[in-house]
Amino acid sequence: MARTVSRWRRHPVLTVAGCLLVLAGVLAVVRAIGTQQSVERAREYWSEPQGDPEGLLYVALGDSAAQGVGASSPDKGYVGLLAARLRTSTGRPVRVVNLSVSGARVADVVEEQMPQLEGLEPDLVTVAIGGNDVRRYETGRFAADVDRLVAGVPPGTYVADVPYFMHGRWETDSAQAAGTVRTAAAEAGLVVVPLNDRLRAEGLQGMLTQTSGDLFHPNDRGYQVWADAFWTEIARTWG
Template sequence: MTRHRTATLALRGLGLLAASALTLWTAKLLRVKRGVGRARRYWSNPQGEPGGLLYVALGDSTAQGVGASRPERGYVGLVAQQMREQTHAAVQVVNLSRSGARIDDVLSDQLPRLAALRPDLVTVGIGGNDLLTYDPAAYVRQVSALTAALPPGTVVADAPYLMHGHWERDAERAADLLTRSAEGHGLVVVPLHDALRREGWSAMATQFAADFFHPNDRGHRVWAEAFWSGILQSPVATRLGPAPAHG
């Protein structure tokens, strides 16, 4: 076989490999997009068992579980499962979050619905969409309004880690702003930004869905662990009891 023939076959093989990879990535990306509707339908009704602890989640698509293989494998579903295992009690989840939501949407749409409920735990994961078009002055106003309106003891994440460029600089400032405002209103802050930063750059390959924006199953577990640490500092912790023994 000539050298030219060998090179041609090698290039053709690389082309086929690249085409296969692109096809696989496209299929995964479509699955993430379909997951938005799937999560919305799943959370359109309360999930879990009534008569025990009531957990209400506010936020955006991450609270919906978009990016996970199933909605209940998002961080909200994982937190609910952790509550069941910790308390051996029934846990019902009312997930008021919405994909694409911003802070203003929580204020105008989600908080009024929360007012009709008597939850044992409220978590909030919001702000990622606001950071895409970050306006510092507007963010301060929105965060101030949000933290003033949330019930005391609400567990609220500061801001996601956006890894690079001005997006990360904005996210770091946003995390600090939300933390200071939330603590001033008696809220429990989840240092999500630092938790995600500790995962490092390798997380881009292992903890994100195909759109490189939403966490995948592994990424949602990291979010859930960060939220759980905050929950253990919240008023609901008194009803959780000691951690179950293992081994």
């Protein structure tokens, strides 16, 4: 017993480091489980249209951010928040058809989500996509997919550029990708939502206080910032 205690005393740094590694591993597992539960909860919530069938039709395209992953409930994501603001500003009921899918990239929106617009006559369409493309960024492919996106969405669609990432190379890639989206959307006559600049302005404090437990998706406070970015542009018509 004395010999064991002696070894622990001789290597306190190694002991602390080992404990920290174990703790980090446990936290990673907890975050992964929490994110998966949020994904499943959001997918179930948005699997059916939400709101009044006779209301203004709001259609959302995008990825897990449009699903509201990371929020305390799916309706606290930016799509739900925008629907609530639209109801308040117009005094009319709103129906939300959320076609977004967690994990989607720009090509997925073009090939899987946009075809579902057929037969719909939306009063409002929003698109926020590109974050998953940045994680595996290919400049040429991304630009080509964005061209297909902006050519196929309805006139007047509100297109957010790519969210800001404060993570080394991701910061550079997200800025470049955001510029690609802004240019293409503007040339197509669509309404550009400068999400990247809005999130960049939040800085380190935003990263620390506006992300969920997985340190990637926004939390309720973060989604308020996303909704504000969209609403600044939408309010020019609907406010």
